[in-house]
Amino acid sequence: MVSRLMEKGIPCRKLEELGFKKYRCKVCGSVFWSKVPRETCGDAPCERYRFLDIGCRRLGYEESMKEFLQFFERNGHKVIDPRPVVARWREDLYLTIASIVLFQPHVTSGMVPPPANPLVVAQPCIRLEDIDNVGLTMGRHLTNFIMGGHHAFNYPDKWVYWIDETVDYAYRFFVEDLRVPEEEITFKESWWEGGGNAGPAFEVAIGGLEVATLVFMQYSVENGKYLEMPIKVVDTGYGIERIAWLASKGVTAFHVIYGDLVHHFFVKLGVDEPSEDILRAALVESYGVDSVEDLAEKVSRDLGVSSKEVASMLRRAVEVFSLLDLTKTIALMLSDGVVPSNSGEGYLARLVIRRALRKISALGSDVKLGELVDLQIEKWYHLFPRMGKMRSYILEVLDIEEEKFREIIKSLPQIAKKFLKKQPSLEDLVELYDSRGVPPDMLAEYLRKVHGIAIDVPKNFYSMVAARHARTPLAKKSEKARLPNEIVEWTKNFPPTRRLFHEDPYLREFRSKVLGVLGNYVVLDATAFYPEGGGQLGDTGEICYGSECVKVVDTQKVGDVVVHVVERPISIAPGAEIVGKVDWERRYRLMRHHTATHLLLGALRKVLGEHVWQAGAEKTPTKARLDVTHYKIPSVDELKSIEKLVNEMITKGIHVVTKELDRNEAEERYGFVIYQGGVPQTARIRIVEIPGWDVEACFGTHVKNTSELGGFHIVNVEKIADGVVRFEYVAGTALIDYVSELEQKLSDIATAVGSSKREVADKVRSMVGELRNANSLLKAYRDLIVREVTSKASYEARDYVSGTKIFVYKLPVKDYRLANMISRELTQKIPRLIAFVLAPHEKGCYVEISLGKEAASLVDARSIIKELAKRLPIKGGGKHDHVTAIAEVPMTEFVNVLEKALSTDLIKAS
RNA sequence: GGGCCGGUAGCUCAGCCUGGAAGAGCGCUCGGUUCGCACCCGAGAGGUCCCGGGUUCAAAUCCCGGCCGGUCCA
Known part of the structure; x- marks a missing residue:
């Protein structure tokens, strides 16, 4: 497909006008344009690095960047501010890897106009895929760089410029502005793909150094098919570091960028x-x-x-x-x-x-x-x-x-111990790296330096690790399907629902028309029911038509259409008028928790720092929670001041401002902090602002004034993942509920321990002390009993076959631990003894049989169980000198059977 | 988001594969040695083997679920 699209090459009259001709590279075989005949395409490795020997204007690093921006500004481009290196406006990308990233997908798809057209930007970018090569290539590979990008967005009805102009700018920038001899420049024809878009491209090289890529984005790639885009985008990337390298003649790019x-x-x-x-x-x-x-x-x-x-x-x-x-x-x-x-x-x-x-x-x-x-x-x-x-x-x-x-x-010394005698296997090394973060070269060096041991680290180690993480296809995290598929399809028949809950968040009752009903799903032309979104649960309430009412149990949205989920299937004709009643008590709680969330986020950013970023949120009628990025659990003092700040904002009674803005304007005015709760895929954005405190793009319903929250309390803080801290908190009526619930619990505890609420802490403390005492007493009593029984056995044990002795002890309580202690101690003291210690058990009788050293040399304890099993239901096992068992007969019966068996042939000396 | 490893005395960990009285070293307490300290010797205290369920006569150990920590990869 690509080769067919590229078959005819890139049409460029401008290059022809400038006297450039097409050649084919003898080394890589690609087609390129050059002013003078040449064998190779001019890019490394086909051509050796010569760029330090090519004459041009002398410029430093920052000068080169300014020169680039000014050149395009002089040529009708608006300079826009660079964005952060973290792509907060994109859900599908972590880092800003190119200037075009700033405009994908909302501008390239046509949903939002660009902030200027054409425009130019010097965008810091981060790419980690070459991290292993950094340094080795003297600066050709970098993990961070500034991409100079000039971009033009060509709409069907508004064309800006395309291939010829783009090539002309490149030519003039390098030849006229930087005064690079024109015969040193080559334009190699190429193909570019990324971020779901594709198109032909020119790679511009000078003396073996690729200095710019000019991409003509015109296809969107879907399932391997190339579809013509309605908007054609000029996407260029000038490597500012490389241009500066060329212009400053630094010996490495690092000297150019970092100087002193x-x-x-x-x-x-x-x-x-x-x-x-x-x-x-x-x-x-x-x-x-x-x-x-x-x-x-x-x-x-x-x-x-x-x-x-x-x-x-x-x-x-x-x-x-x-x-x-x-x-x-x-x-x-x-x-x-x-x-x-x-x-x-x-x-x-x-x-x-x-x-x-x-x-x-x-x-x-x-x-x-x-x-x-x-x-x-x-x-x-x-x-x-x-x-x-x-x-x-x-x-x-x-x-x-x-x-x-x-x-x-x-941890290295500890780990190294294991490998002093045996070579670590590849499996060992991989596991060490994978689960404990110990790189094999670090272990190898430690063993070599400290113990003088050499170990093998395979060259392809990291690819072995990669193989262990066999790649699973990136499962697109889809919104949990809250509505059945058929309902989602069905909603596509309806126009956007008028959002009364935005027009007036305090509207509790409204009249509107039914657009459609399918089973227990209802779509109206307008609604005050808030659909779940932005971490705020959907509303409940009831819908009344005629004299009949039905409960609304949930509200969801599909695109712009709000779907009411009612308790049971109903039938109302489209066009009928209904009265909707929102469960206000619940909704008002949700609203207050939502506004509380914004207040908390503002306070967190003030107290903990601006790295605090929302990582998730949920508001319910009884509690709200907010997950944010932070590197440790906040201290008690920090928590106190956070809570205090929020409560101060409530006391001050700040008016909460809500407005709709164009996306570009909103971003320009407030920055990307507005995307804390997620990035809305709409051209216009609803902004909720608590002046001087917090601004967010937010769909939710908020109170008019912070004073409506009444009060705010953080009820729990925990680290839910490394780098993510969860806050749970309550406001308004939920705070009162929380307090009375807490008080109830306290009184329950007080009652249970037989104390008053006031003295409950002391009481619990003393009870814990008593428990400890009781435990050590128990231990003492057990020892006492063990001693008693042992001394009793020394004269009560009776002689048995082959010089052994028999002693049966019936412990009247279900203390199996004690039974064990007794039997062990008995046979320890009397080596010839075969001890039977019994204790009651739900199923009948717990049996512990222990043999002294001498007895054990004559008899196998396990055979005793086997013999008994022939005479009564008993199950058990253990070692040759000690077994435990459960006999499913009462203790007295067990003793009878045991005595009878003993007098016949239960125990045969082996 | 996925994979892997771990959670046992105040600390560092062994034991787990192959079920059968909870261990070592350091630290702590007491005693001996010493003018005293360190070293050394002896004795002792200290454990819900992360939690819950299951299998079993018997679970730190095996199985399932959860919690917590670490780590690698997207």
Whole structure:
């Protein structure tokens, strides 16, 4: 399909006008355009790196970014602000991996207009797929980079620009603005796909370095089929780091991006900086190498020096380079409020942090990760002000993460013990990594250094781990089907329901017309019943028609249509008028809990920090709960001040503002915090604002004034996952209910322990003391009885066959533990003894048979049970000198049978 | 969201596979040794084996469910 779409190549008159011609690369075979005839496409690896030898304007890193933005601004593009590196506006993506991500899916689908058209943005992006190559390629691979993107959205009725103009901009930017000789530039024809869209693309390369990709997005990909998009999108990505590299002639991209910081890092980490010769050679050779050894060999061959020395120097330098990159990625992610955790984007943050910590420890340095990240914050906060604002959060979180890492290191000696004598199997290594986070190379190094033991770590270790996590297809988390499929289909026949509950959240009774009824599902033209959504439960109440009323047990929505679920199937003709009555007591509780949730979230962000982000919520009539991202359970003091803040907001009586805004306007005015509760897929967004406190995109019903909550109390706080804290709380009438329920419980306890509410705590304390006493008394009494019985046995035990002795003791209470103690002690003291200790049991009689050392050498206790089993129903077993059993006859009968058996042939010396 | 590992004395853990009186080291208390301390020696206290259910004569151990912690991967 793609090849057919690409068959004709990319039509571009502009390149022809500029005098470019098509060629085919001798190495990779792809088609490319060039001003002068050439053998290869100009991109590495087909062509060696030459870009440092190509003349052009001299620009630094930030200058290059500004130059890019200004060039497009001069050419009619509006510069828009970059967004966070965490893609909060998207449910299908954790990180911002490209500038086009800002506009998918709502702009590319046509639902929302772009904030400007055409526009240009310098968007910080994070991509983790090359994390293992960072450093080794001298800066071609990075986990964070700035993508310069100019975008045009072409609508059928409003065309902006397309291929020719896009190519022209690229040509003019590089040739006229940066003054790169035009014969050095190639445009390679290619195909791009991502985020459900696809289209042909030009890859722009200069001296072996790909500097930009120009994508002409025109297909949406559905089930492997390419469908023509109504909106054609120009999606370009200029690598700002690479452009700066070309323009500044830095020896590695790290020197270009980080400047002085490179030297600081080398010094802090105690690593020698390789000479420029070595780095330059490394850069040229870095394409296609997959290990430092490989690279070092090639470099030393080029320079004619010892490869061993080069290898150790390069290995350490590569780690420093990658730490430069990783620490900036960490600063970016954490400053956008990611909380490290074991799932979601939090895991990605932890992954990068762990990687960085491992590298620091591999270098043998004791520098704290926080120190390195702090250097990055200092360098970058003028570009990314959030880094400055979030600094204390970032450093605290890194401390915690570093501590967790140290715990893993601390466990090494313990783990290593197991492998002192035996080689760990691959299975051992995988399990250690998978379940305890111990990377095999760390274990290998420990064993080598401390115990001088070498172990094998297979080269393909990480792919073995991956195989263990056999990929399951990404099950799209669908909303729990609250309505049967046929009902969902049926609702598609109706127009959007008028939302009286939004027009007036206090409306309890209303008249409206029936649009349709199917069984016990009712659709009206307008309703005051709130349908479940945004964590607020659907309303209940009743619908009356004529003289008849039916209970509404639930309200749901499908798209814009509200569906009332009634108690029993009814039949009302479409067009009939009904009266709807909302269960107001319940609904008002829900409303107050909903507003309380917004108040709490605002307070949490104030007290705990702006990294606090809603991770889930539920409001019921009796209780509400809110899950947020946070890295530890809040302290008692923090909880107190959170509760106090919320109650102050209630006392102040703040007016709650609700309005509808265009999506772009809402985002621009309030930022992405409005998407705490989820991202609505609509062009217009309903905003609920508690001025100065909290703003959220929210569908729910809220009280007019915070004073209506009356009061607020947090009833429970728990960590439900690493990095997620759950708050449960009550407000309004639910608070009163909670208190009286609590009081009732207290009085129940007081009654049960025979005390007053006032003194119940003391009473319970003394009871626990008494229980402890009773237990130690019980122990003492048991010992006493054991002694008594033992001394009784010493003269009461009677002689039996082969020099053995017999003693039968009937314990009158169901204390099997004591029975055990007695039988053990008896045979311990009298080695020739065969002891029978009996105790009552529901089924009859509990039997414990124990043999002293000498007796056990003559008789097997298990055979005694076998013999008895021939004479009465008994089940049991144990070891040769001790068995336990249950006989299903009363104790007296058991004794009779036992005595009779003893006098015949129960026990035969073996 | 999925996989895996773990929860036993104040702490670090063994025991679990293969069911049969709850263990070790460190720490604590007391005593000995010592001018005193450390070391050493001896004795002792300290456990709802995470919770609930099941299987069994018998469960820390086997099975099921839950809770909590850790970790890897999306």
